Amino acid sequence: MCGIVGYIGDKKVVPILIDGLKRLEYRGYDSAGLAVLEQGRMVVHRSVGKIKELESAVWGANLTGTVGLGHTRWATHGRPTEENAHPHTDCTGDLVVVHNGIIENYLALKEKLIAEGHAFRSETDTEVIAHLIEKYLKEDPDIERATRRALNDLTGAYAIGVLWKGDPGRIVGARCQSPLVVGLGEGDFFFASDIPAILSHTRNVLFLNDGEMVVLTREGAHVTTLNGETVQRPVEKVLWSPILAEKGGYKHFMLKEIYEQPRAVRDTIRGRFSEESATIFVEGMEQLEEHLAAIDKIILIACGTAWHAGLVGKFMIEELARVPAEVDYSSEFRYRDLVVGDRTLVLAISQSGETLDTLAGIKEAQLRDCHTAAICNVVGSSLTREVEGVLYTHAGPEIGVAASKTFTAQLAALYLFALYLGQKRGTLNAERVRALLADLVRLPQQIEHVLHLDAETERLAQQYHAKTDFLYLGRGINYPIALEGALKLKEISYIHAEGYPAGEMKHGPIALITEEMPVVILAPQDKVYEKIRGNIQEVKARDGIVIAVCSEGDTELPGKVDHALVVPRTSHLLAPVLLAIPMQLLAYHVAVRKGCDVDQPRNLAKSVTVE
Numbered sequence: 001m002c003g004i005v006g007y008i009g010d011k012k013v014v015p016i017l018i019d020g021l022k023r024l025e026y027r028g029y030d031s032a033g034l035a036v037l038e039q040g041r042m043v044v045h046r047s048v049g050k051i052k053e054l055e056s057a058v059w060g061a062n063l064t065g066t067v068g069l070g071h072t073r074w075a076t077h078g079r080p081t082e083e084n085a086h087p088h089t090d091c092t093g094d095l096v097v098v099h100n101g102i103i104e105n106y107l108a109l110k111e112k113l114i115a116e117g118h119a120f121r122s123e124t125d126t127e128v129i130a131h132l133i134e135k136y137l138k139e140d141p142d143i144e145r146a147t148r149r150a151l152n153d154l155t156g157a158y159a160i161g162v163l164w165k166g167d168p169g170r171i172v173g174a175r176c177q178s179p180l181v182v183g184l185g186e187g188d189f190f191f192a193s194d195i196p197a198i199l200s201h202t203r204n205v206l207f208l209n210d211g212e213m214v215v216l217t218r219e220g221a222h223v224t225t226l227n228g229e230t231v232q233r234p235v236e237k238v239l240w241s242p243i244l245a246e247k248g249g250y251k252h253f254m255l256k257e258i259y260e261q262p263r264a265v266r267d268t269i270r271g272r273f274s275e276e277s278a279t280i281f282v283e284g285m286e287q288l289e290e291h292l293a294a295i296d297k298i299i300l301i302a303c304g305t306a307w308h309a310g311l312v313g314k315f316m317i318e319e320l321a322r323v324p325a326e327v328d329y330s331s332e333f334r335y336r337d338l339v340v341g342d343r344t345l346v347l348a349i350s351q352s353g354e355t356l357d358t359l360a361g362i363k364e365a366q367l368r369d370c371h372t373a374a375i376c377n378v379v380g381s382s383l384t385r386e387v388e389g390v391l392y393t394h395a396g397p398e399i400g401v402a403a404s405k406t407f408t409a410q411l412a413a414l415y416l417f418a419l420y421l422g423q424k425r426g427t428l429n430a431e432r433v434r435a436l437l438a439d440l441v442r443l444p445q446q447i448e449h450v451l452h453l454d455a456e457t458e459r460l461a462q463q464y465h466a467k468t469d470f471l472y473l474g475r476g477i478n479y480p481i482a483l484e485g486a487l488k489l490k491e492i493s494y495i496h497a498e499g500y501p502a503g504e505m506k507h508g509p510i511a512l513i514t515e516e517m518p519v520v521i522l523a524p525q526d527k528v529y530e531k532i533r534g535n536i537q538e539v540k541a542r543d544g545i546v547i548a549v550c551s552e553g554d555t556e557l558p559g560k561v562d563h564a565l566v567v568p569r570t571s572h573l574l575a576p577v578l579l580a581i582p583m584q585l586l587a588y589h590v591a592v593r594k595g596c597d598v599d600q601p602r603n604l605a606k607s608v609t610v611e
Contacts, residue, residue, distance in 0.1 A: 002086075002100035004180070005070040005197050006161040006171045008216045009188035014063045017070035020190075020197035021051050023399070025072055025600060030080035034058070035087040035096040035163055036068040042094055042165050046085035050600070067168060069161045071098035079123065087163075088127040090134035091119055094165040097133070099126040100193055101157035101178040109153065129160060143167045144215055147174065148226055151213075157356060159193060174213040174226070179354040179382060182206040182214050182221050184235060189216040194352070195238055195378070196397045203238040207380040236380050252598045254400035254492070258584050259451060262444040264405040265412045265577070267394035272416055275437050278430035280420040288345075288389035291371050292424040295345045298325040299370075301333045301361045302349035305403040305487065306410060309375075310349050311480035312576045313414035319573065320428060320436070321421035330357035334364035342369040347417075350374065351398060351406040353381025362386050375413045377406050391417055400599045402492050404584050407484065408447070411577050415440060439571040443578075446568040450581045453565055457582055460547060460563060461589030464518050470495060471509060471544075473502040474522035474579075475532050481522055481576050485583030492601045493591040502535040515543040520586070521561075522579050525551040526572045536561060549582050 003024025007016045017034045032054040033046035043063060047053040051072060071086035087096035103109075106125035109132065114120065118131040132150035133143075140146060143164045151158075157177035164170075173180055173191040183190035183198035183205055190198045191214060195205065206223065208214060212231060215222045223231040250256035273280050298317055300310035307329060314325040328336075330348070340346070346365035350358045353376040362372050362383065373389035377398070384390045393409035419436060422428035428436075464470075470489055474482035479501040486499035500509055502521065513519065519539045523532045536557075539546050546561040551569050558564035567578045591598045 003072040003193045004098050004100055004161050006191045008067045008171050010066055012064055013066050013068040017068055018055055021070045021072045023196040025051050030073055031085035032072045033085045033087050034070040036063050036065040037168050038063050038065040044087055046082050048082055069098050069163050084122045084124050088130045090130045095134055096163050097130040098161045100159045103154050104156035147172045169217055171216045175208045176210050180208045189221050204235050205238055206233055254588055254598050257398055257400050257405045261405045261408050262447045264395040264409045266444040268409045268412045273437055278433040280423055282391055282420045285389040294343055296343045298323055298345045300327045300347045301330045303330050303355055303357055305407050306349040308480045308484040309410040312411055315477040316414055316418035316573055320418040321425050322427045330361045333361040340368050340370050344370045346370045346372050348374045349410055350383050351377045353378045353383035375410055401601055408577050439574055443574055450567050450578050453582050454585055457585040458589040461593045465590045465593040467518055470497040471519045472499040475502045475528040478522045478576055481579045488583055488587035492587055492598050493594055493596055502532055513542040513544040518545045520547045523548045523550045524575050525554055549579055
């Protein structure tokens, strides 16, 4: 959570910081601030609310400084007030700190610093960092060494940026369990919490590892460990086009990203198989390949929407690779007495690769001798550097907080992984692989067809946006899409919604159904079609409003429901991809109709980097 931007170079820093913060606003948006070294003095502006409030605050100040820090906040300690907004200063006001993460021992440090004469102005944990650095600067006026000493006193997670008036030619950044990426331009040097903040300036980046520090000067970036040892690391080139992070004429990022799904899925599967030879190519899994035949259990760990992708992946893996699969919330996985070992593969699913719970789950798996792999959208992220094998999705940057294109890209990647695993374990012959690949090749075009439901879902939103409760039902591999549909509606429209396996309806949720309850039912013509028809009859018998998503060519079901959304036929394993899209569109249009902030729903952040 929270977003950091730092810059040093020869350009005016304020436009760079404001632009970078806007691109990071999905990480937090309850307050924002920036600090600029301006003609030998430290200038700090902070505001409550979104970046536009900060922009208004600095408008007309005519700041010309070329070095500074910016921050957008998602509150963890302290209310969203101007006093609690970052940057935070030391007692002198000459040193500023921005921070993403949680300092677990801040109260003890704060008490000690107050006893030593330091005066605090905020309720945050971050302010202790500024005062610690101030303390050590009095003993040794070197910003790098003072920051290093201060960080050694901290317990918890952080990515920080530090700027000191006493050394205007250097900015210090460091990370521990929270992401920080360094951008290398031509005479311009940056660090930020995520790639989109710097993508319009450079595609050349370095990803810091835990326990590393970077010092930016106008000559370059120097990376060291917290012990002061120099770190040599090759520069990585980000392949995302900057235009992918722009709205491109769409009203919201979420709608743009929904419409990008044919491209996102196509890019995720491209170059990873040969239909002719019936072979799957999964670059990044070479280290794991020799162990796959011996794996006797797979545990998929994830959070939020990625957890729903994992539930679908369980069906794919068990059917195609014939190995038992479990799905666990990352936040719960490491707190169980796990029955795992060196024949267990723990597969983490994460859009950002920086979700703290998922990273902690992978580290726990490694302590128990499990093999580890990841499906991730961000090249070089923390998760991808921890695991033995990586399968990247190629969805491009996703700015909307509610996941859309990254979810369907994850489903496509899980399908490829299940095929790959099935080949390595000898459970799939060439003929079956060709048939399964043929279904996959058709998928992007079928997604384009489903997007034609946009207008129809908008009409449904106009009719039902005032309802206070929704129920979502599905069976088999599609019940996770019911969960995902309910989550989408909850997180962006604030309407209470629940998702269930349809067979569980009669074990409780059926008590809620009245003539005021819209029930969204996923009803493709698959092996449980007759069962789902029975569930529809149960809802209609209680006067519920049925919105069904059914298969093209189904001549019977549309006449038995209130509304039918028709999607193309595909294999049962890929149906979840097509069924997910009407769920996204319906949630989007309901939220728009209610006047909600679709891209930045309240209380949520895109990447949860705190526990």
